[in-house]
Amino acid sequence: MELFPELNLGLMNGWLLLGIHVLIQGSLMLIFPKDVNVRLLDRSRWSLMQRVFLISGKIFSLVCLILIILTPLKTGSILFFIAIPIYLIGLIGLVISMINFRNTPPDTLVDTGLYTISRHPQILSLFFLLTGMCLAIGSWSAFLALLLSRILQHPSILAEEEACMQQYGDSYRTYMKKVPRYLVF
Numbered sequence: 265m266e267l268f269p270e271l272n273l274g275l276m277n278g279w280l281l282l283g284i285h286v287l288i289q290g291s292l293m294l295i296f297p298k299d300v301n302v303r304l305l306d307r308s309r310w311s312l313m314q315r316v317f318l319i320s321g322k323i324f325s326l327v328c329l330i331l332i333i334l335t336p337l338k339t340g341s342i343l344f345f346i347a348i349p350i351y352l353i354g355l356i357g358l359v360i361s362m363i364n365f366r367n368t369p370p371d372t373l374v375d376t377g378l379y380t381i382s383r384h385p386q387i388l389s390l391f392f393l394l395t396g397m398c399l400a401i402g403s404w405s406a407f408l409a410l411l412l413s414r415i416l417q418h419p420s421i422l423a424e425e426e427a428c429m430q431q432y433g434d435s436y437r438t439y440m441k442k443v444p445r446y447l448v449f
Contacts, residue, residue: 265343267404271334278332278401281351285393288355292362300366307423309430314423321417324409328394331406338402351396357389373432375439383445384421421445 293301307315338344357378364377365386378385391414398407425445428436 265399265402265404265407269331269335269401269403269405271331272336273334274336276337276339278335278337278397278406280337281397281400282329282332285355285358288359289362292359292366296362296366299370303370304362304365306427307420309427310420310423314419317416317419321413321415321420324413324416328398328406328409328413331403331409332394332397332401335401335403335406337400341402343402344400347396347399349396350392350399354389354391354393354396358386358393361385361389371431373428373435373439375443380443382447383425383440383443387417387421388446 293304296304307318310318361378364379365374368374368376378389382388391410394410395407398410425436425440429440432439
């Protein structure tokens with residue numbers, strides 16, 4: 265891992281892994297009914313401060329994505345062979361959690377599938393997926409940008425939970441007691 269890896273446009277850059285992710289997630293979004301996509305992206309109950317934190321986190325996410333796009337994959341390193349399973353766990357988890365979300369009727373708490381082990385399996389899966397990409401390009405700076413984005417986006421996760429408590433009441437409070445926010449806490 266390097267703090268500042270060499271950046272250049274190339275055929276064997278991290279954009280390959282990013283492209284696979286965008287293709288799969290984009291395809292799912294295209295085939296999902298419109299109401300599912302609206303529910304996935306609903307931020308209507310968030311405060312201004314929660315939106316500011318989300319946007320700040322997205323800036324660091326953008327930095328991470330730019331570094332992934334412009335950094336060559338370290339295909340010959342042992343780290344690359346560790347990165348790919350982490351990336352695949354994230355990609356598979358994202359697909360499964362999106363399908364779990366889609367298969368839950370509107371106005372019903374999503375508490376099946378991967379939602380039984382994490383209240384935010386899509387966010388957790390994206391973290392694994394992007395961590396795998398950062399390891400595959402061997403970039404500490406990309407990983408640091410990813411961590412900063414997730415820290416700054418944490419208030420948006422709290423906002424989502426607050427909105428769910430308002431919408432689902434005691435059933436969501438019970439769900440929160442049974443299922444951790446991420447995996448262990």
